[in-house]
Amino acid sequence: xxxxxxxxxxxxxxxxxxxxxxxxxxxxxxxxxxxxxxxxxxxxxxxxxxxxxxxxxxxxxxxxxxxxxxxxxxxxxxxxxxxxxxxxxxxxxxxxxxxxxxxxxxxxxxxxxxxxxxxxxxxxxxxxxxxxxxxxxxxxxxxxxxxxxxxxxxxxxxxxxxxxxxxxxxxxxxxxxxxxxxxxxxxxxxxxxxxxxxxxxxxxxxxxxxxxxxxxxxxxxxxxxxxxxxxxxxxxxxxxxxxxxxxxxxxxxxxxxxxxxxxxxxxxxxxxxxxxxxxxxxxxxxxxxxxxxxxxxxxx
Amino acid sequence: xxxxxxxxxxxxxxxxxxxxxxxxxxxxxxxxxxxxxxxxxxxxxxxxxxxxxxxxxxxxxxxxxxxxxxxxxxxxxxxxxxxxxxxxxxxxxxxxxxxxxxxxxxxxxxxxxxxxxxxxxxxxxxxxxxxxxxxxxxxxxxxxxxxxxxxxxxxxxxxxxxxxxxxxxxxxxxxxxxxxxxxxxxxxxxxxxxxxxxxxxxxxxxxxxxxxxxxxxxxxxxxxxxxxxxxxxxx
Ligand SMILES: Nc1ncnc2c1ncn2[C@@H]1O[C@H](COP(=O)(O)OP(=O)(O)OP(=O)(O)O)[C@@H](O)[C@H]1O
Ligand SMILES: [Mg+2]
Numbered sequence: 001x002x003x004x005x006x007x008x009x010x011x012x013x014x015x016x017x018x019x020x021x022x023x024x025x026x027x028x029x030x031x032x033x034x035x036x037x038x039x040x041x042x043x044x045x046x047x048x049x050x051x052x053x054x055x056x057x058x059x060x061x062x063x064x065x066x067x068x069x070x071x072x073x074x075x076x077x078x079x080x081x082x083x084x085x086x087x088x089x090x091x092x093x094x095x096x097x098x099x100x101x102x103x104x105x106x107x108x109x110x111x112x113x114x115x116x117x118x119x120x121x122x123x124x125x126x127x128x129x130x131x132x133x134x135x136x137x138x139x140x141x142x143x144x145x146x147x148x149x150x151x152x153x154x155x156x157x158x159x160x161x162x163x164x165x166x167x168x169x170x171x172x173x174x175x176x177x178x179x180x181x182x183x184x185x186x187x188x189x190x191x192x193x194x195x196x197x198x199x200x201x202x203x204x205x206x207x208x209x210x211x212x213x214x215x216x217x218x219x220x221x222x223x224x225x226x227x228x229x230x231x232x233x234x235x236x237x238x239x240x241x242x243x244x245x246x247x248x249x250x251x252x253x254x255x256x257x258x259x260x261x262x263x264x265x266x267x268x269x270x271x272x273x274x275x276x277x278x279x280x281x282x283x284x285x286x287x288x289x290x291x292x293x294x295x296x297x298x299x300x
Numbered sequence: 301x302x303x304x305x306x307x308x309x310x311x312x313x314x315x316x317x318x319x320x321x322x323x324x325x326x327x328x329x330x331x332x333x334x335x336x337x338x339x340x341x342x343x344x345x346x347x348x349x350x351x352x353x354x355x356x357x358x359x360x361x362x363x364x365x366x367x368x369x370x371x372x373x374x375x376x377x378x379x380x381x382x383x384x385x386x387x388x389x390x391x392x393x394x395x396x397x398x399x400x401x402x403x404x405x406x407x408x409x410x411x412x413x414x415x416x417x418x419x420x421x422x423x424x425x426x427x428x429x430x431x432x433x434x435x436x437x438x439x440x441x442x443x444x445x446x447x448x449x450x451x452x453x454x455x456x457x458x459x460x461x462x463x464x465x466x467x468x469x470x471x472x473x474x475x476x477x478x479x480x481x482x483x484x485x486x487x488x489x490x491x492x493x494x495x496x497x498x499x500x501x502x503x504x505x506x507x508x509x510x511x512x513x514x515x516x517x518x519x520x521x522x523x524x525x526x527x528x529x530x531x532x533x534x535x
Binding site: 078131171174175177178180184186187188189190191192 | 348349350351369371374375379380384386388389390393396398399400402448451501
């Protein structure tokens with residue numbers, strides 16, 4: 001029973017972080033029909049900026065929740081700028097060309113960002129501070145759930161809610177939905193598509209940056225390569241849920257998080273990473289559109 | 301109000317417009333008629349900015365707007381209701397209407413325009429919370445026109461509003477086009493294959509044959525001329 005609970009908790013934690021990353025894939029795909037393979041790197045950069053900011057800001061005397069919130073703000077702002085720039089450099093010039101060119105550009109961008117961080121920061125694993133303050137009321141159950149995990153769940157839930165409100169009830173959200181359904185008609189209604197696309201990259205990158213910060217707090221170490229595997233898995237989660245669907249991305253991420261966690265616990269941790277891809281293959285055979293996607297995968 | 305001068309438009313190597321000239325005066329309803337593939341939709345998309353012409357000029361209010369983006373032209377009050385209605389299927393009727401007013405900030409006036417379109421098409425009020433994709437063809441056409449009206453157009457470009465609709469609904473929609481033109485002074489450029497219908501509401505008409513205007517004149521004259529009817533208007 002204890003094992004089961006442990007696995008449930010670690011599954012939920014990983015699933016939450018996959019969800020934060022998967023949303024960026026699915027939103028960008030919904031708007032421009034493009035798989036942004038550099039998205040995992042934005043998450044990795046988010047983690048590095050969080051690390052740098054936490055060192056600098058704790059030197060400056062910040063601590064506790066104040067430190068955590070400032071670090072989060074720094075990671076979000078910088079990563080959003082990276083995401084914005086990646087779109088302008090790697091994708092915008094290729095808009096209207098074949099589907100293959102932006103894909104190659106995305107992979108190139110991903111490799112470039114990995115090398116860039118490797119050279120500028122470090123090729124090794126770096127220790128990440130535990131930024132989430134201890135919550136006293138968790139002390140009696142601390143062997144089951146710690147404050148970092150609880151914080152990851154709550155932060156993710158809060159962000160999902162905020163994103164849902166943004167998409168459902170704001171003018172930007174309305175224009176994003178309109179662009180994803182019919183870009184030309186959105187233009188004929190007065191929408192500046194470039195601005196909507198940029199906003200989508202900025203929002204997706206901000207979410208990934210939060211994911212990067214949280215994974216740092218959870219795993220307590222990061223390196224330049226963490227974006228690759230996490231990116232692949234979050235992408236898998238987005239496809240599992242039905243790429244382009246926002247609730248689908250969250251559902252896919254949670255399913256993946258639990259599946260990995262239980263595979264590691266009940267079979268062997270050697271199979272943890274393989275589970276994602278086995279699950280992907282099985283679901284795509286059974287439901288080509290993903291769990292919450294339309295029956296057809298091809299976006300018009 | 302609108303002037304097209306020598307428009308040439310290409311799809312790859314196919315020349316869809318071959319030097320098209322056309323003018324629309326303020327307050328007019330102009331019909332642009334022609335067979336399938338004549339280039340009617342291309343002409344409207346050239347005006348609205350979706351497909352910029354390779355050569356030639358588009359003037360709106362005396363200003364050269366060639367190559368301007370569709371969104372900047374919407375802001376000027378030049379609004380297209382494209383072929384096939386293009387309702388956002390997963391947005392509700394109300395959200396589709398909000399998209400029509402996307403560039404506006406004058407909330408009280410937006411509410412008044414909302415009342416106006418709901419009075420024109422009461423069925424839309426009943427369908428307000430329903431997603432656009434679930435509407436019937438006629439309701440979608442009503443919504444498409446209403447969405448454009450929510451942008452306070454000074455000039456409307458309508459691409460085959462009668463396509464695929466029952467005669468009764470077509471009559472209703474054409475009555476309302478005339479009503480909008482009279483009540484709000486909205487200028488209309490109306491693309492139609494159904495020439496008899498279009499000529500009944502239009503002041504003047506142009507006939508487009510494979511990328512060139514081959515005939516133009518007042519609607520009454522074109523209607524009355526037996527030879528023209530036989531040659532261009534299918535009887
Ligand atoms: N996207 C495109 N690519 C290639 N050719 C096109 C494209 N769109 C239109 N054409 C061609 O340009 C010509 C004019 O097309 P257009 O759609 O303007 O005609 P239309 O008068 O609106 O016809 P319809 O009454 O059938 O709507 C046609 O020969 C058509 O095949
Ligand atoms: Mg047409």
